[in-house]
Amino acid sequence: MKKKIVSMLLVAAMVASMAVGCGSKNDSGNSDTKSDKGESITFMAPDWAIPSDDQLDEFTKETGIEVEVSEVGWDDIREKLATAATGNKNVADVVEVDWSWVGEFKAAGWLEPLKISDADKEDFLTLDTFTVDDEILALPYSNDYRIAYYNKDQFAKAGINEAPKTYAEVLEDAKALKASGVDYPLAMSMNAEEKAATGLMWTAFQMDGVVWNDDGTFNKDAIMDALNYYQEVLDADLVAPEDKTASGMEAYMRICSGTASFLVGPTMFVSKTQNPDDSAVVGQVEPILAPGKDGTAKKTMALPEALGVTSTSENKEAAQKFVEWYTSADMQKELNETLGSLPTRSSVLKELVDDGTIANAGAMLEASELIASPFPNGVPAYYAEMSSAMYNAINKMALGELTPEKAYEEMSSGLDQLLKEQ
CATH class of the missing domain: 3.40.190.10 (Periplasmic binding protein-like II)
Incomplete structure (x- = not known):
């Protein structure tokens, strides 16, 4: 009953x-x-x-x-x-x-x-x-879990005949897509909300296979790789201005409207991109392995x-x-x-x-088969506070207020303080 x-x-x-x-x-x-x-x-x-x-x-x-x-x-x-x-x-x-x-x-x-x-x-x-x-x-x-999506038709129009396998290739392909007429080819969440924090996590995880060290501190090399990629995307004007202030889901939905050509995002878009009620690009978008640093990602986050x-x-x-x-x-x-x-x-x-x-x-x-947890000691009790420090720093970087180095310092100092309080 x-x-x-x-x-x-x-x-x-x-x-x-x-x-x-x-x-x-x-x-x-x-x-x-x-x-x-x-x-x-x-x-x-x-x-x-x-x-x-x-x-x-x-x-x-x-x-x-x-x-x-x-x-x-x-x-x-x-x-x-x-x-x-x-x-x-x-x-x-x-x-x-x-x-x-x-x-x-x-x-x-x-x-x-x-x-x-x-x-x-x-x-x-x-x-x-x-x-x-x-x-x-x-x-x-x-x-x-996080996989990638690319619009095969838009890629082909830009002269690209295969899906990108690395984040470096994503960057170069996005520049070609922009030149072909897709104004903002990458759908990314950069607003001051949770999705911006998780987006940085999975980008670092897919690039380097690590986000945090065993002692709970950030792995600086991995986080900086992700932040530097974000900065290159921003410098090349590959993300829509609204992605910096709108909700993460609104940013992701640009893959369905056709205003974005590439997304690393939720598995729900396997169905959404093929549903005429949600998508203007039915039949054009293919789910692919997320990119990594030297090839497709060896790990992905759920x-x-x-x-x-x-x-x-x-x-x-x-x-x-x-x-x-x-x-x-x-x-x-x-x-x-x-x-x-x-x-x-x-x-x-x-x-x-x-x-x-x-x-x-x-x-x-x-x-x-690539799903793994990026948290070496499990999701910490202070996750919400740590996430807040991350997404606020990312948003400031997106708005031009912080460099990648300063963004890292801000989120890392916030995490260090949380670790001291445990």
């Missing part, structure tokens, strides 16, 4: 519990489902993660566990968790865990470590992102979503069953169809690409 709860009432009452688990739809582990008859759990997540009534009814039929759904805006979930935690209360049993929240939630003790099989560990593409100190704190349900269980939940076993069901291979196929979620299981992703369910996949599968 699905019962939606108005989020304001949920906050006022503060009576739900949190819990999560993992596994497969057809194999719910060693637990006796009969013992769950009459139980209920609360599931708090954004609208994009809410299964249909029919799907939730099927879960209840299989397990006897009713699911009360609290549909909450993504930006509000952290605040609700923090508010509940200060009162030592549960806000939900199963809860959304963004990749960037992992360190913070670990430090606060909000999540219950999860146990999954070795086979599942091998199947989940982005599990490392949600693993800290060898503890799995959440299980990824929606994949989102920004997935997951489900986690709160440490204070009184319904951990039932919640575990729910996450086993939600993240099973069968449900990943269903949720790809009903919600558009990109599978986090490599076996499911391969199946959907091979049978054509995911069309125009290009290098998706090959790129998925």
Whole structure:
């Protein structure tokens, strides 16, 4: 049974519990489902993660566990968790865990470590992102890793007959594209927001295979490689002025409008570039491996979503069953169809690409094998503050207020201060 709860009432009452688990739809582990008859759990997540009534009814039929759904805006979930935690209360049993929240939630003790099989560990593409100190704190349900896209028609018009393999080639190709009539051929987020910070992270990671040193400090060579590339892009006027002030998603969408010819960005654009409702360049854009320094990137970064269980939940076993069901291979196929979620299981992703369910996949599968976490010690608890220092410095550089060297100094000094406070 699905019962939606108005989020304001949920906050006022503060009576739900949190819990999560993992596994497969057809194999719910060693637990006796009969013992769950009459139980209920609360599931708090954004609208994009809410299964249909029919799907939730099927879960209840299989397990006897009713699911009360609290549909909450993504930006509000952290605040609700923090508010509940200060009162030592549960806000939900199963809860959304963004990749960037992992360190913070670990430090606060909000999540219950999860146990999954070795086979599942091998199947989940982005599990490392949600693993800290060898503890799995959440299980990824929606994949989102970085690949590149290029407009074959625009490249051909500029006299370029193959996709770029390095960032140096991207730069040279973009100059040729600009000369051919594409005013701003590169779609990049440079506004003072999170997407600018993650963009710099994956550029450094794809170039050098590293972003941070083992002690948590920035790897200067890698960050400077990325910042210097950004400066060359800016000097050649290859990024639209609005990319410096508009949202990152608006910048990315220029690959769909045809005002940009090349993007390194989210996997969602595999579908968006082929959807006539989103794209003016259907059939022109191909997903390819992200560029690197000496060839295509050997590593790429993922920004997935997951489900986690709160440490204070009184319904951990039932919640575990729910996450086993939600993240099973069968449900990943269903949720790809009903919600558009990109599978986090490599076996499911391969199946959907091979049978054509995911069309125009290009290098998706090959790129998925390159997914790695750039955080040597897991996502840190101070990630939000560090990200802020990064994107503000990037935006100042984009606006001509800082050189790459000064931008590095600003973000590095901010990180050093955060490390001292730990």
